[in-house]
Amino acid sequence: MHHDRVNSPLIEAECLTKTYRVRRSKPGLVGALRGLVSGADQTVVAVEDVSFAIGPGETVGYIGKNGAGKSTTIKMLTGILVPTSGSVTVAGIEPSRNRTENGKRIGVAFGQRTSLNWDIPVRESFRLLREIYRIPVDAFERNVQMFNEVLGIEPLLGTPVRKLSLGQRMKCDLAAAFLHDPEIAYLDEPTIGLDVVAKDAVRAFINHVNHERGTTVILATHDLQDIEKICNRAMIIDAGHLVYDGPLEQIFDRHALHKEIRFDLRSEPSPQSVDTITQMPGVEPLEVDGHLVLLAVDPAQSATSDVARAGLDLLDVADLSLSDPGIESVVKSIYEEKLS
Amino acid sequence: MAIRAYAALGVQRAQVALTYRLSLATGILTGLVRILVLYYIWRVVYQGESVLQGFTLQEMTTYLFVSFVLRNFYSFQTETSISSKIRDGSVSFELIKPLNYQMARFAESLGSVVVEGVLIGIVVATVGWIAFGMSGPATPVAAAAFVASLVLSLMINFAICFLVGLVSFWSTSVFGIVNSKRLIVEFFSGALVPLAFFPAWLRTIAQWLPFRGIVSTPVIIYLGQVSGERMWAELAVQAAWIVVMWLAGAAVWRLATRRLEVNGG
Numbered sequence A: 001m002h003h004d005r006v007n008s009p010l011i012e013a014e015c016l017t018k019t020y021r022v023r024r025s026k027p028g029l030v031g032a033l034r035g036l037v038s039g040a041d042q043t044v045v046a047v048e049d050v051s052f053a054i055g056p057g058e059t060v061g062y063i064g065k066n067g068a069g070k071s072t073t074i075k076m077l078t079g080i081l082v083p084t085s086g087s088v089t090v091a092g093i094e095p096s097r098n099r100t101e102n103g104k105r106i107g108v109a110f111g112q113r114t115s116l117n118w119d120i121p122v123r124e125s126f127r128l129l130r131e132i133y134r135i136p137v138d139a140f141e142r143n144v145q146m147f148n149e150v151l152g153i154e155p156l157l158g159t160p161v162r163k164l165s166l167g168q169r170m171k172c173d174l175a176a177a178f179l180h181d182p183e184i185a186y187l188d189e190p191t192i193g194l195d196v197v198a199k200d201a202v203r204a205f206i207n208h209v210n211h212e213r214g215t216t217v218i219l220a221t222h223d224l225q226d227i228e229k230i231c232n233r234a235m236i237i238d239a240g241h242l243v244y245d246g247p248l249e250q251i252f253d254r255h256a257l258h259k260e261i262r263f264d265l266r267s268e269p270s271p272q273s274v275d276t277i278t279q280m281p282g283v284e285p286l287e288v289d290g291h292l293v294l295l296a297v298d299p300a301q302s303a304t305s306d307v308a309r310a311g312l313d314l315l316d317v318a319d320l321s322l323s324d325p326g327i328e329s330v331v332k333s334i335y336e337e338k339l340s
Numbered sequence B: 001m002a003i004r005a006y007a008a009l010g011v012q013r014a015q016v017a018l019t020y021r022l023s024l025a026t027g028i029l030t031g032l033v034r035i036l037v038l039y040y041i042w043r044v045v046y047q048g049e050s051v052l053q054g055f056t057l058q059e060m061t062t063y064l065f066v067s068f069v070l071r072n073f074y075s076f077q078t079e080t081s082i083s084s085k086i087r088d089g090s091v092s093f094e095l096i097k098p099l100n101y102q103m104a105r106f107a108e109s110l111g112s113v114v115v116e117g118v119l120i121g122i123v124v125a126t127v128g129w130i131a132f133g134m135s136g137p138a139t140p141v142a143a144a145a146f147v148a149s150l151v152l153s154l155m156i157n158f159a160i161c162f163l164v165g166l167v168s169f170w171s172t173s174v175f176g177i178v179n180s181k182r183l184i185v186e187f188f189s190g191a192l193v194p195l196a197f198f199p200a201w202l203r204t205i206a207q208w209l210p211f212r213g214i215v216s217t218p219v220i221i222y223l224g225q226v227s228g229e230r231m232w233a234e235l236a237v238q239a240a241w242i243v244v245m246w247l248a249g250a251a252v253w254r255l256a257t258r259r260l261e262v263n264g265g
């Protein structure tokens, strides 16, 4: 069911815009009182004119660089923030106007902060959620059991959050977000700062609930691997604007098959040696700047090992690194294709 | 029942409060020191007098102890907890819960004070009784009305803290406002000096402010200084302030969330 696009969307955003006022309030009581009456000094447009529709059971990757506007969008979708203009409807209601109603059907996890009580054992926070969402005891036990199978959280439940590592905390936070079987899960950077093993566990978990429950997942991230493993649709936001909305395969077909090779140099390269390398088939310079040469390589045309060897032969290399392309290069090539 | 969710919130807060047992011990100690100091000041003031402004020394002693017990239910951080969550952005998690925000904060506020307040209250009242000759409630009716008035005073105090806490939606420096509010409450509630000792004009002002419902009203009911119809009227005034300020709190909350700008990821 999770690949279907159902006719009536579950989440609908129309011309969503959020502008923040930035104020510099002065210290002290006088400053505080003045802050009450004075207006804004400046405004920041965080999200502008974003429209989309998401059907039930979809897994949507919401990707963009830091500061692109992902969290702001998520906060409007969850009803935390009121849009400056435009509208959001989730299952027919406006989240920020019906927070309690909307709250029942959503689960939310933020990688950068915990929803669990810092001072008391995780199990107690779970119990509180059971009361808040009125989860029947058997459903609750079943969920804890199942989440434990995927995330291995059982040994953590007796520990207060402040004594957990980031990865352990995130696993518990994810479990907390799904305890009440939400229809929609909004996950904002759930893998940020985690090691590879913890990232994999988090991704496996999200996949699991989506498949088992048909939970609609909106996953905001700047890590392309998150969505590669989880999502069937990608929306790319850049500087507050939606620049891509479509199937995931397309991005990866077009961009992600490329590898990035980075040479850090001890001395500036000669133009001829750079040319020799960039003229290899499927090799494109992304950045050539003094002591840095960054190349995109299509592995179907040239083996990355050949390109690396050519670089080591021709350039005065201090350091060499190889990586999958980041969101930056995907966004860049989207712009280039649009402009050309 | 939704009430279970709020009760659970309160219980969890109480649990957290209990993990900080040190503050309980220091609360009792500093409390006793404060009472001792005030007690000896009043003894000096009463030198050669048997009644001042309608208070005998024993009534004054009782006032000290009962008002201290009341104060213990308030010294806690409803405002700072609300405002720090607004500032650090964790208010997000409160906004997505299917709960009424104001009710939820009230439940937490109760949870965080009740255990500590009752424990400190019992210890301090016992000391007052045994060592300082503090009297019990004037009559059984006064005792029952005192308990009712105590509950109302908790609600008044919460309603004020809630309003003050929400100021952080408009201002990043709530600290000064919270501190000024504490001084105002301390003074106009009668926690420092009974209102009967105020000059007439100041007493009139205090009469028309909500703060006296926090300390003065329950204590004068306890002492039997108001009884019968006047006692019921005092309880009604407390209740009226709760309604007014609760509604004001709800209105300000609605306004505040319209312009909320959550910080951080």
Ligand SMILES: Nc1ncnc2c1ncn2[C@@H]1O[C@H](COP(=O)(O)OP(=O)(O)O)[C@@H](O)[C@H]1O
Pocket (backbone or CB within 6 Å): A020, A021, A022, A044, A045, A046, A064, A065, A066, A067, A068, A069, A070, A071, A072, A073, B261, B262, B263, B264, B265
């Ligand atoms: N509370 C705020 N006040 C002012 N500016 C903000 C606030 N929150 C976010 N911003 C700004 O809005 C833009 C988008 O931020 P955000 O939505 O957090 O991006 P992302 O989650 O993609 O990193 C950034 O330029 C950020 O600095």
Ligand SMILES: [Mg+2]
Pocket (backbone or CB within 6 Å): A067, A070, A071, A072, A188, A189, B265
């Ligand atoms: Mg973010």
